[in-house]
Amino acid sequence: MALITCDNLSLGYDGETVASGVSFRVEDGDYLCIVGENGSGKTTLMKTLLGLLTPVSGQLIFGDGLRQNEIGYLPQQTVVQRDFPASVGEVVLSGCQGRCGLRPFYNRAEKRLAAESMERMGIAGLSERCYRELSGGQQQRVLLARALCAARRVLLLDEPVTGLDPKVTAELYAIISKLNRDGITILMISHDVEAAVRYASHVLHMDKTVFFGTRAEYVKSGAGFGYPGGEGGAL
Amino acid sequence: MSIFETLALYYSYPFVRYAMIVGVLIALCSSLLGVTLVLKRFSFIGDGLSHVAFGAVAVASVMNLSNDMLIVLPVTVLFAVLLLRGGQNAKIKGDAAIAMISVGALAFGYLLMNLFSTSSNLSGDVCSTLFGSTSILTLTKKEVWLCGVLSLIVVAVFVFFYNKIFAVTFDESFARAVGTNAGAYNLLVAVIIAVIIVLAMNLVGSLLISALVIFPALSAMRVFRSFRAVTVCSAVFSVLCAVAGILVSILAGTPVGSTIVAADMIAFAGFSLAGRLRGGA
Numbered sequence: 001m002a003l004i005t006c007d008n009l010s011l012g013y014d015g016e017t018v019a020s021g022v023s024f025r026v027e028d029g030d031y032l033c034i035v036g037e038n039g040s041g042k043t044t045l046m047k048t049l050l051g052l053l054t055p056v057s058g059q060l061i062f063g064d065g066l067r068q069n070e071i072g073y074l075p076q077q078t079v080v081q082r083d084f085p086a087s088v089g090e091v092v093l094s095g096c097q098g099r100c101g102l103r104p105f106y107n108r109a110e111k112r113l114a115a116e117s118m119e120r121m122g123i124a125g126l127s128e129r130c131y132r133e134l135s136g137g138q139q140q141r142v143l144l145a146r147a148l149c150a151a152r153r154v155l156l157l158d159e160p161v162t163g164l165d166p167k168v169t170a171e172l173y174a175i176i177s178k179l180n181r182d183g184i185t186i187l188m189i190s191h192d193v194e195a196a197v198r199y200a201s202h203v204l205h206m207d208k209t210v211f212f213g214t215r216a217e218y219v220k221s222g223a224g225f226g227y228p229g230g231e232g233g234a235l
Numbered sequence: 236m237s238i239f240e241t242l243a244l245y246y247s248y249p250f251v252r253y254a255m256i257v258g259v260l261i262a263l264c265s266s267l268l269g270v271t272l273v274l275k276r277f278s279f280i281g282d283g284l285s286h287v288a289f290g291a292v293a294v295a296s297v298m299n300l301s302n303d304m305l306i307v308l309p310v311t312v313l314f315a316v317l318l319l320r321g322g323q324n325a326k327i328k329g330d331a332a333i334a335m336i337s338v339g340a341l342a343f344g345y346l347l348m349n350l351f352s353t354s355s356n357l358s359g360d361v362c363s364t365l366f367g368s369t370s371i372l373t374l375t376k377k378e379v380w381l382c383g384v385l386s387l388i389v390v391a392v393f394v395f396f397y398n399k400i401f402a403v404t405f406d407e408s409f410a411r412a413v414g415t416n417a418g419a420y421n422l423l424v425a426v427i428i429a430v431i432i433v434l435a436m437n438l439v440g441s442l443l444i445s446a447l448v449i450f451p452a453l454s455a456m457r458v459f460r461s462f463r464a465v466t467v468c469s470a471v472f473s474v475l476c477a478v479a480g481i482l483v484s485i486l487a488g489t490p491v492g493s494t495i496v497a498a499d500m501i502a503f504a505g506f507s508l509a510g511r512l513r514g515g516a
Contacts, residue, residue: 050411050412051412052408052411052412068414069412069413069414071412073408073409073412073413075406075408075409075412078406078408080274080275080276080404080405080406081405081406083274083456084274084404084405084462085270085455085456085459085460085461085462085464085465086401086405086461086462087460087461087462087463089461090401090461090462090463091405094398094401094402094405094406094409094410095409095413097398097399097402097410097413097415098413098414098415100398104394104395104396104397104398104399105398106398128461129460130460130461133460146409147409150409150412150413156412
């Protein structure tokens with residue numbers, strides 16, 4: 001059974017529908033890129049997947065033993081975080097929050113998990129550093145490590161490369177691809193159609209019409225969406 | 236008489252000891268949530284809520300209630316919840332909402348006190364409610380106990396939910412996504428801050444409460460880099476400044492509240508300098 005199945009989903013909030021007719025399936029190990037213009041409902045879809053919004057209509061089914069709060073989430077950065085006094089270790093450890101329930105403190109297993117996640121992201125040496133003093137790329141690695149603490153199977157990334165320079169962007173994409181090869185299912189929202197076509201296994205294009213298919217199918221039909229970069233440059 | 240002899244003499248009076256105990260407890264409590272409030276852009280919530288409490292005190296005194304806590308605490312908690320809960324998607328946001336409630340409650344309270352004044356020394360009453368000039372020196376044993384118990388609860392709740400409060404403050408959407416009930420913790424923070432403010436009105440009065448909330452947090456943030464270090468440092472900072480302020484006010488005969496705030500300001504300047512030196516190194 002697929003990890004996530006969306007069937008003719010309508011998305012929205014406060015009684016207003018933002019997008020409708022969204023259908024797709026995510027299998028274990030997929031790398032799904034969700035692209036589309038601003039206002040096409042990408043973020044609404046993400047919030048619905050995370051259980052922060054309820055779908056207006058249609059079905060959203062989690063299969064294969066996946067629970068909604070087991071999805072690791074990399075949100076866009078907020079203003080608050082830019083001057084928040086927190087060490088990298090504290091931020092990563094807070095990813096274990098969902099495992100605690102009402103227990104007030106983190107146990108040894110959770111601390112080890114946080115250490116492993118930092119190791120995996122190559123930021124183990126930064127544990128004592130202050131989060132706000134890191135570069136943009138390092139901050140994203142920290143938040144990725146935190147997301148890994150929350151979930152080992154599925155990661156949802158919301159515009160992970162916004163504001164990063166090309167070199168760091170490429171590094172981050174490489175890290176995400178590596179996580180995907182290690183067996184983690186990736187769902188990524190992006191403006192960057194080119195990267196979507198380069199790295200993703202599947203593409204969900206949200207617009208007036210919704211396209212869902214494999215990368216190859218998307219490239220073939222890409223020009224039909226009138227998308228710059230959908231044609232040549234990508235491959 | 237040397238300074239120490241003077242202090243020893245004053246210390247033999249119970250009301251001075253009470254003032255010291257209550258001062259330390261309130262300074263400790265108010266510093267704990269400072270970091271969270273400053274980062275959530277709610278620095279002025281102390282000001283707003285204390286004016287609400289002032290309005291409630293006015294209502295209580297007009298109604299001739301013997302124990303004004305009964306009306307002050309619930310009203311302040313209610314407004315704290317309204318402000319912090321509505322925070323993200325309220326029609327009137329953050330600073331505007333606080334400003335509105337703050338000024339409105341202040342005016343309303345003063346108006347009531349003027350219209351239905353029961354005391355002959357109105358401006359003195361208002362002044363001591365606003366600046367807390369004398370009330371900390373007139374505490375009864377019962378009030379000291381009440382303050383002690385409430386502070387203990389505040390500290391215990393804060394320690395118990397420390398990690399949750401951190402997670403929700405740092406990244407509310409992530410916390411929600413992993414299943415933390417962020418709304419409940421925002422509510423908790425609102426209730427705690429309301430309790431602290433009602434307590435702190437005795438110490439510095441309603442005009443200076445913001446200082447107790449924000450100075451320790453801002454000072455600690457100048458120097459320290461992790462949330463835990465900042466929290467511990469602001470608690471220590473706040474307690475030391477309160478002790479220093481109370482001692483100086485006893486020796487020099489200055490008003491307690493404003494002396495504590497002056498101590499906070501001087502220490503803040505010191506911390507800023509230390510932070511700059513450390514940053515440059």
